[in-house]
Amino acid sequence: MGRRRGIAGALAAVLAGIALLSFTGPAGAVEPEERLSDPALETRAREISRELRCLVCQNESIDESNADLAKDLRLLVRERLTAGDTNEEVKDFIVERYGAYVLLRPPFKAETALLWAGPFTLLLLAVIALVLTARARVRHGAPEPAGLTEEEVRRLEAIVAAPEGRDGREETADGPRNNAKT
Numbered sequence: 001m002g003r004r005r006g007i008a009g010a011l012a013a014v015l016a017g018i019a020l021l022s023f024t025g026p027a028g029a030v031e032p033e034e035r036l037s038d039p040a041l042e043t044r045a046r047e048i049s050r051e052l053r054c055l056v057c058q059n060e061s062i063d064e065s066n067a068d069l070a071k072d073l074r075l076l077v078r079e080r081l082t083a084g085d086t087n088e089e090v091k092d093f094i095v096e097r098y099g100a101y102v103l104l105r106p107p108f109k110a111e112t113a114l115l116w117a118g119p120f121t122l123l124l125l126a127v128i129a130l131v132l133t134a135r136a137r138v139r140h141g142a143p144e145p146a147g148l149t150e151e152e153v154r155r156l157e158a159i160v161a162a163p164e165g166r167d168g169r170e171e172t173a174d175g176p177r178n179n180a181k182t
Helices: 002-022 039-051 068-082 087-098 110-140 150-161
Strands: 169-172 175-178
Touching: 039 068, 039 087, 068 087
Parallel strands: none
Antiparallel strands: 169 175
């Protein structure tokens, strides 16, 4: 009974830890020395940083990434905001330098069509390949299994013909010993 309580207690602690972690938001990677003294500008900088992709981590925003390039981009965003740029001007400046890929949600335009259509195109190609492969297997049928060699047929017949419990193995004090010739 004590062991069950110990396991139940450990499980409860793990579940409580997971529950606590699920209620916390991303801490972000913004270091104290990066923060602006003006709370309004800092809020704008954080909003912009959450929309820009870390080019090192690729699926993280620069607000969440600890990469050196992400830190440089966060500082650049704050520098541009301090200089008086609007949010759109800051994003346009960074897109001009790094391309539309730097945006976590790039706008749908001719130059970003591949970013938007690429995953769906790959999925469609994968489905087509699976369908064609399945059709080819149905059309040609499964390959015939290789038959047994003459030696394998003889060994199989000897095993089947042996009295029950005798398959060419002899019991010894150390366990079964194979007397069959291979």
